Amino acid sequence: MHGARRFQTGFMRTSLLQGPPAIATNPARHRLVRDVLAISRPRFWTASLVMAEIGFVLATHRILPRGDELVTMAHLFLVTGPLLWLAVLAVNDAHDLAGDQLNSRKADSPLVAGRISTRGAGRIALAAAVATVLAALPLGPLFTVGTALVVLLGWAYSVPPIRLKARPGADLLANAVVGVLGPLGGWVAFTDGAAGFPWPIAVIGVLAAAALYLPTTASDSDADRRAGIDTIAVRLGPRITFELGFTLWTASAVLAFFLALNDFILDSSLLPVQAVATPVLLVLYRVLLRDRPSFTAITVVACAYLVPCAGFALTYVDLF
Helix, strand or coil, X not given: CHHHHHHHHHHHHHHXXXXXXXXXXXXXXXXXXXXXHHHHCHHHHHHHHHHHHHHHHHHHCCCCCCCHHHXXXXXXXXXXXXXXXXXXXXXXXXXXXXXXXXXXXXXXXXCXXXXXXXXXXXXXXXXXXXXXXXXXXXXXXXXXXXXHHHHHHHHHHHCCCCCHHHCCCHHHHHHXXXXXXXXXXXXXXXHCCCCCCCHHHHHHHHHHHHHHHHHHXXXXXXXXXXXXXXXXXXXXXXXXXXXXXXXXXXXXXXXXXXXXXXXXXXXXXXXHHHHHHHHHHHHHHHHHCCCCCCHHHHHHHHHHCHHHHHHHHXXXXXXX
């Protein structure tokens, strides 16, 4: 009896110390969730929200959605934010592992750290791609087709043999087109068509997106060169890449100033704002993004660009 009691007591203590089996697996499950989120780069989701908002403002002449528009905006953000970025970036990480292993900035990324395999990342990308397109269906056929094309473009950017990332010039165009597809997607989601979309705004967005993409290639150019990835920065060198980016950044600002000067799409009342904001944006780009800038510096310049965007929104909307 005493032996049985001692056995029961010891068993109970061991069970209490071990805890339920489900609890033991929770840290691994939570780590996987964090790694999947890390692959989707939540900091990029903000860009999707900004572009969706621009499309909404252009389509409705209002800043804030109301009623059913709130549901549409949330749905739009889900598709173009977490789902789309995960579909595109998971496959990118799977095919960029060799270069990422040489890049100290990516030392703790899930694939470089070995927590997720390339095969696992490929499966995540495929599941996210399917989920992205299916989730786009309620937003209409045109939006769904556009979403599918963006997913295919993202995969073409990373996956051989097309691999646009390793084709100088094509890598720039593939990323610059986001400057038009983002606002256009927002427009289509709220109007069910592309008719009437103000294309000059899209040109400004394409130039700005291209200008902000180029410093990212310069930042990773050393690692990409060692890995044999022929990006535009590897081909041109950081200095010429910077000057090209600055030229595109300037062209975007000049086109915006020209439209405001002619009171076309951009209201002429924006001229004082642009007279102040444009030199600031040019100086920030020139100072912060030279050579091999950090992603923090690129983020600062991108956020500064939101100031004239906010000014445009305030003059474009109907107040009454």
